[in-house]
Amino acid sequence: VHHASGRHDEKNGMMSRAKVLTIDTMNPTVKKVEYAVRGPIVARAVELERELSEGMKKPFSEVIKANIGDAHAMGQQPITFFRQVLALCSYPELLSDSTFPEDAKSRACSILNSCGGNSMGSYSPSQGIESVRQDVARYIERRDGGVPCDPDNIYLTTGASDGIVTMLKLLVCGEGATRAGVMISIPQYPLYSAALAELGAVQINYYLNEEKFWSLDISELQRALDEARLYCNPRALCIINPGNPTGQVQSRECIEDVIRFAAQERLFLMADEVYQDNVYAEGCQFHSFKKVLFEMGPEYSETVELASFHSTSKCYMGECGFRGGYMEIINMDDDVKAQLTKLLSVRLCPPVPGQALMDLVVNPPQPGEPSYERFIKERTATLSTLAEKAKLTEQVLNTVQGISCNPVQGAMYSFPRITIPEKAVKEATDMGQQPDMFYCMKMLEETGICLVPGSGFGQREGTYHFRMTILPRTDKLKILLNKVQEFHLKFTQQYS
Amino acid sequence: VHHASGRHDEKNGMMSRAKVLTIDTMNPTVKKVEYAVRGPIVARAVELERELSEGMKKPFSEVIKANIGDAHAMGQQPITFFRQVLALCSYPELLSDSTFPEDAKSRACSILNSCGGNSMGSYSPSQGIESVRQDVARYIERRDGGVPCDPDNIYLTTGASDGIVTMLKLLVCGEGATRAGVMISIPQYPLYSAALAELGAVQINYYLNEEKFWSLDISELQRALDEARLYCNPRALCIINPGNPTGQVQSRECIEDVIRFAAQERLFLMADEVYQDNVYAEGCQFHSFKKVLFEMGPEYSETVELASFHSTSKCYMGECGFRGGYMEIINMDDDVKAQLTKLLSVRLCPPVPGQALMDLVVNPPQPGEPSYERFIKERTATLSTLAEKAKLTEQVLNTVQGISCNPVQGAMYSFPRITIPEKAVKEATDMGQQPDMFYCMKMLEETGICLVPGSGFGQREGTYHFRMTILPRTDKLKILLNKVQEFHLKFTQQYS
Incomplete structure (x- = not known):
């Protein structure tokens, strides 16, 4: 009998071993x-x-x-059309059921046709189903008043969290005074601080201005950045708009300032825009970072690196359990993009029902279709x-x-x-x-x-x-x- | 206009900036x-x-x-019963449809009752839906001839890959000669090498014996471990049974030897058992590490730390796209378990449709129920x-x-x-x-x-x-x- 590291346990008289994995020997990050x-x-x-x-x-x-x-x-009740299509995709025998509206059936068919073996049970490509990425691109173009969107820049994700963590993972590097730093708002959504802690990156805090409706001041960004440059290598700036937990909606002007700041200071921009349909206050409007970036002209639109994130979990649909999401990536170096695709392939693919749901969110019933009014x-x-x-x-x-x-x-x-x-x-x-x-x-x-x-x-x-x-x-x-x-x-x- | 790091681009006469994120500045791991x-x-x-x-x-x-x-x-066609229940859960209006079998309806009701607001669109607890974890525990008990299973030891995951990476994440630590090492078979499923590379852990190769049907020799484990101890801190031993890519099915005797080896050498055991129903050769039988561990008596069953992994993606169901899975964790230190639960909470929850599917896999139609024969x-x-x-x-x-x-x-x-x-x-x-x-x-x-x-x-x-x-x-x-x-x-x- 072997007891390389046995010790006698007085209580039950049996040999017991010290655990391999304890709070003292586990991953400190x-x-x-x-x-x-x-x-x-x-x-x-x-x-x-x-x-x-x-x-x-x-x-x-x-x-x-x-x-x-x-x-x-x-x-909150789910959107009927979304759930009808998901049921049809789950159990395609229902396609012959006359109680389902025709537009739900045609959406289900087109999703199933994009799945291997016409089944949501197949793996999708790691970047996501191609036709879903195309629908996402068309949605972004409509949302942003025609600013072009390339489906190759779209990556479907397991909720927005997955995309955010993946992007942060690409950005971290360095040790000591050259350790990568990432700027996040305070207050922030704690996914950011959690991911940075786990990845061993430096969290650089910039404070939102509570006195001015939690707005973002560029001077505060500058203060935080200048201080951080003394002890780390700031690489990215994260923005949550509309804000979580603060609920502020950023003005177009503020977004322009942030983009100029990121360009000047050479920061990768990450825009968490999962609440893009949740804007309530009069005079407030959602402006996507992508749209503003492109309207600022080629000096910015061809250089500033931006990742923006969306999700099926919020807005009017609130489908958190399906873990659907996407990210759009602008101006990313081609070699890095290849590395990103490779990294994602290890986890095979985002959940296909979540991808199907994302497709419905970006391609909902259109005027004239039977489900439009109800939707x-x-x-x-x-x-x-x-x-x-x-x-x-x-x-x-x-x-x-x-x-x-x-x-x-x-x-x-x-x-x-x-x-x-x-x-x-x-x-x-x-x-x-x-x-x-x-x-x-x-x-x-x-x-x-x-x-x-x-x-x-x-x-x-x-x-x-x-x-x-x-x-x-x-x-x-x-x-x-x-x-x-x-x-x-x-x-x-x-x-x- | 700001050009902190601008350089002139000869081709289009515009200022262009060097990218923030390049192959040289990205995360090297x-x-x-x-x-x-x-x-x-x-x-x-x-x-x-x-x-x-x-x-x-x-x-x-x-x-x-x-x-x-x-x-x-x-x-390969999906199991009808599984897809019927998923359709019912997606669109509960179908519960009044008389063409669905009663057992499918009752399974759907019980899954929905375990979801917040009776909707698969709600987040589940981070460890997974409680009733699903209970069903998994009962499945394991049946599979293992009555060896007890505590639902608190079950964690639902986003496919088995997610569970494996999470466990490896807990285990990595140290630098230089004390860097954590993990033993994996060669040939291996490359999720393991990919995860170890990303986490910066040392991959310790042990070779399966091709001349003996790809079986595992303890002497080879010992050789690999002894060599590795010279340059790292070996902490875990990963086994894939049935084997991927090798297709071997381990004998009960071999599993006992592996468990003794892990106990003697103080290694955390990780058993990848996603092909547990895929056993074809005459004379071969699947033995779970959990069952063998418990039958070896308290000297082992109360001390050896084991994580075993299962998935909805393989076996007879092949539902890869749903990203369902679970892990069972035995003898894990309580403080580490709390850390694990906290870590999982950052990603909120595994996809709920995948959890529902896992529930059906571990709790399929029973004799006497209308769907039993077809299943x-x-x-x-x-x-x-x-x-x-x-x-x-x-x-x-x-x-x-x-x-x-x-x-x-x-x-x-x-x-x-x-x-x-x-x-x-x-x-x-x-x-x-x-x-x-x-x-x-x-x-x-x-x-x-x-x-x-x-x-x-x-x-x-x-x-x-x-x-x-x-x-x-x-x-x-x-x-x-x-x-x-x-x-x-x-x-x-x-x-x-």
Whole structure:
């Protein structure tokens, strides 16, 4: 019998071996990864749900998860046409079923014809199904008023996250003072900080201006970059527009400034545009980085390297579970593009049902087709309800003393600033907890409402926030906002 | 106007900037990644297909892709029951359609009930849908004759590849002489070498014994390990059983020896068991590492760290496009498990349709249910056809002078050894090409058959192989095998 590294275990008298993989011997970069959107507070929410279902008494009857942009989980209905086509693609025998509309059938046939053996069960090319990439390119051209799009620049992805991580992976390199740095906004969506930690790249923070509706100031970009150049090699600039968690929608002028800045400072631009249809505020409009780049003329459109990301998970469809997405890549070096394609081939392909769904998003029913009216009705209803909820959330939160909320111009979240009394800050600090984590944890225990503390996204020191989705059904959202209000007052009194 | 790093472009008189991201400045580990299964030979096959479709004359009328285990693309039909349930889950209005069998409806309802908002469009928990993990655990218990399985040890994944890469990610650490090393078989499935290159870990090769049906010798494991200890820190041992590309099925005795070896040498065991239903040869049987580990008693079952991987892509279902899979993790340190769960949360969740499909694979129709007979008929037909094709492939290839093929005991590939004349070896070497790449490229150009050269999987120096799937329809497979035969004779004559 072999016991190369055995040690005697007193308790059961058996030989036991030290584990190969322990917290001390595992990959140290993985340990640095943090992802607040599904962090400890969500784990506790799941526990509370279980306790409730087991009949345990709580000061609430239901856990409301407003921590994540998960539209269907909050009751949003899928687009009928999309699901009809997916059912037809899954089980093509339904193509002879007369209850399905003809346009759904023809979309399904064209998707299946692009699949090996006419089956969604076949691998697709690693870059994605060719006809889907062509449809994506035509969609981008329509969206951007005719700016040309080459399907060879389109890569289908497993949700937008997959594309973002892949692009960051290409960019990281170097050690010590030449280690690659990537600029991200603060507050940010924590996928960015998590990926950078895992890849061992330097996170360069630039702060959005909360006083000006979370807008982006070029002078702040410059400050962050100049400081970072002293200790790393800044290579890329990430922008989230419409903003997550901040909900701001960038002006055209701001985007132009950002592009000029990236060109001047030689930064690869990454534009996270997954909320491109989620724009609610009057006077706000979505401008894609691609369109603005091309309208700035060849000096920019032929040189600035840009990757932009989209997804099936947000906008009016909210199909998170299918993990569909694409990225468009502009001005990438051909050799690097070949490396990217090779890298993607190792994982074989993005999920084909997600690719099919992406195809429907970029090629929805057209006027004159049987499903057009129903599609428009469903899409409009979802988007206008979201706009109402964005407004309602801002209004109610701003009535609360000690909560101050910027307008939710777009995306799916409010990110209000909260005043936390000094006594509470001290109690949290003594417990080794961030004060806004302490606040959100208390709110969860007392009200069943699950929010994400601002510290999970980053914020200026000494300020506190939480992120709350605007996704709950309107009646539930009202209850939720009232409960937040009550909780905040009680919490403030308790710690004053 | 800003031109921090502008240079004058003579051709169009415009300022152009050097790219931020070039082959010289990109992540160097990505450049080291290779993945032959979708390498240059497949790119050329796709080109040839396009040329054919454009009417270009070729010495063949069709490209046959025998490079990848993509069953549906080769004409294999999906299991009806699985697709019925997926259609019902995609478009639940079909639950009132009387043409769907009741058991399909009840499976769909139970999957939807486990989804947030009863929709596959919701995110699932990052570890996977709880009820699916429970079904996986019960499947493993049945498969392993009652050895207990805890659903908390099950992680649903985006295909098996995702799980394998994630586990390797946890294991890598260290620099220089303490850099983590991972033992992989040669020949191997190139996901392993690709992932290790990307992660910057040391690949430790152990050679399978071609003379003994590609079996695994413990003495060879020991040799490889002892040598590796001089320059790295060996941490894990990867096994593919049934073998890819080699098709061998490991004996129970061999698995016991491997487990003893891993215990003695303190290696984390990774068992890639995605072909667990693909066993054809008489006298061969699939033994899971988990089952053998537990039958070896607590000295092993309570200490050896094991991750095993399964997928919806292979076996009788062949649903590659859905990217479904799971891993079971045994004896993992609790703190590491928490890190694993956190790491997975960043990517939110595996695709929900793939999770649904995995659920159906582990919980198929039962005796007495309306879909049972059809399911058994379809499954049996697919598996017995595969068994015939495995035998046919071996037999025909072994009739060819200069080709020698081990029995395809399991999985989906033959990996015959080929004799390449010295003159051809020289011509290839002069072109800077691997001789078997030269051989396969010529075969593709002359016959339209797309195979993968053995050099893409690794082989003993001076030996040459190719991997060919056994998936083409029997009539097509016969034509393909005849063409390979003809080509080999012609090639041998030409270079003799």
